[in-house]
Amino acid sequence: MIEAALFQILFCFINELNDTRTYYHSGIKDSDIEYHARPPAASKYPTLRLPVSIIDSNEKLVDSGVYEARLSEDKKFIRLYESNELKASLSVAQTTKTTVARNLSFAKIESIGGNRYVVTYAVANYEYMSLVKLP
Numbered sequence: 001m002i003e004a005a006l007f008q009i010l011f012c013f014i015n016e017l018n019d020t021r022t023y024y025h026s027g028i029k030d031s032d033i034e035y036h037a038r039p040p041a042a043s044k045y046p047t048l049r050l051p052v053s054i055i056d057s058n059e060k061l062v063d064s065g066v067y068e069a070r071l072s073e074d075k076k077f078i079r080l081y082e083s084n085e086l087k088a089s090l091s092v093a094q095t096t097k098t099t100v101a102r103n104l105s106f107a108k109i110e111s112i113g114g115n116r117y118v119v120t121y122a123v124a125n126y127e128y129m130s131l132v133k134l135p
Contacts, residue, residue, distance in 0.1 A: 045070050046121075048080065048107040054117065054132040056080075056088040061135055069107035069121055071128060078107070078121045078130050090119055090130035101125050 048069040054062050057077070067080040067087060075095070080088040105123035112118050115134035120127055 043068060045081075046105050046107045048109060048119070050109060052117075053135055054088075055135055056132065057091040057130075058089060060088065062088040069119075071121055071123065075128065078119055078128060090132060092128045093131050094129045096127045096129070098122075098125050098127060 045068045048067050050062065050064045050067065053064050056062050062080065065082065067082055068084075070079045070081060071077075072079055072089075076092055078090040078092060079086060080090070101124060102122060105121070107119065107121045109117050109119050109132075112131075117132050117134070119130045119132055121130075122128075
């Protein structure tokens with residue numbers, strides 16, 4: 001009798017170890033998690049990080065931050081967008097043709113001394129430069 005009780009207790013314990021049922025202790029099931037086949041599409045325009053606030057061509061203050069840089073269709077302005085909203089328009093002061101063709105375009109800002117900076121937008125064989133100043 002005691003042997004049968006011990007056997008039943010031992011059998012129940014082993015049966016619990018071999019249990020193959022799936023439990024969701026966190027309350028999240030695999031079907032609740034969204035899996036994306038592809039990440040969101042990247043922008044074809046380069047980003048420009050402004051470390052300082054600047055004054056644009058329209059004498060408007062542009063706060064420091066990260067902007068998407070686009071060249072206007074007439075190639076006379078470098079436009080800065082934030083969340084597809086136009087934040088600044090910088091007039092192009094100089095256009096330079098380079099000997100190296102680029103596969104990727106880029107935008108950068110460099111100090112040229114004092115409170116003046118140059119914003120460069122490079123695409124294909126051209127570099128478009130705009131002079132900006134600090135407030």
